Amino acid sequence: MNIAETFELLFDKNNNVAYKALQELQKESEKTDCVYPYMDRLSDMIDSDNSYIRTRGLILLAYNAKWDKDYKIDEVIDKYLKHITDVKPITARQCIKLLSMIAKYKPELKNDILSALHKADISVYNDNMQPLVYDDIQKALKVIQKL
Numbered sequence: 575m576n577i578a579e580t581f582e583l584l585f586d587k588n589n590n591v592a593y594k595a596l597q598e599l600q601k602e603s604e605k606t607d608c609v610y611p612y613m614d615r616l617s618d619m620i621d622s623d624n625s626y627i628r629t630r631g632l633i634l635l636a637y638n639a640k641w642d643k644d645y646k647i648d649e650v651i652d653k654y655l656k657h658i659t660d661v662k663p664i665t666a667r668q669c670i671k672l673l674s675m676i677a678k679y680k681p682e683l684k685n686d687i688l689s690a691l692h693k694a695d696i697s698v699y700n701d702n703m704q705p706l707v708y709d710d711i712q713k714a715l716k717v718i719q720k721l
Contacts, residue, residue, distance in 0.1 A: 577608050581615070584630050596630045600637050607641035609634060617650040625662040632657055632665070636672035639679035647676060651683050655690035658711070663703040670710040674717040684718060691715050 575598060583595035603609045609616075616638070619631025635654065639647055647654070654676075657669040673691070677684045691714055696707045 575602065577602070577612075581609070581612055584619070584634075585627065589626060592626065592630065596633065599634055603634060603637035603641075607638070610638050610641040613638060613642070613644075613646040617646065617653065620650070620653060620657060625660070625665045628657065628660065628662075629665045629668050632669050632672060636675045639676045642680065647680055648683060651676075651680075651686055655687065658690055658694045659696065659698055661698075663699050663707060666699075666707055667710050670707070670714050673714050674721070677718045677721050681721065684721060688715065688718055691718075 577599070580595050580598055584592050584599070586592040586595070599609050613635070616631045616635045619627050620635070622628050622631070632654065635647060635650070642648075654669070658666060658673075660666040660669060670691070673687050677687050691711050694707075694711060696704050696711070699707055
């Protein structure tokens with residue numbers, strides 16, 4: 575697999591193409607640090623106006639936490655944690671579910687993560703999403719506190 579080409583597909587207009595690229599890069603990130611050189615681009619992605627691109631960036635940043643020898647995640651953790659209450663609840667829920675992975679590999683960020691989860695204001699979501707986001711936060715807190 576050509577990582578550079580696959581990475582560019584994350585921005586494809588066709589979401590199916592982009593999602594397939596995301597899955598491939600996730601799988602690679604579990605085994606090797608081949609996606610790690612793209613950490614700066616991933617952190618730019620979480621500022622995107624497009625929620626799909628934000629979500630892909632959040633996912634791949636978390637999947638590369640275990641390779642983060644240069645403290646790239648530490649540099650962007652505040653920006654990352656803002657997505658606990660992303661304007662799109664689906665992006666927020668993905669972010670929350672990924673936080674335990676970051677806390678596992680970046681124990682020095684555990685307290686920042688726990689604090690952000692405790693402070694999250696889920697009243698920004700409509701009534702049918704609030705309980706889902708609340709449950710995600712409670713699950714994440716339980717897992718992270720055990721680490």
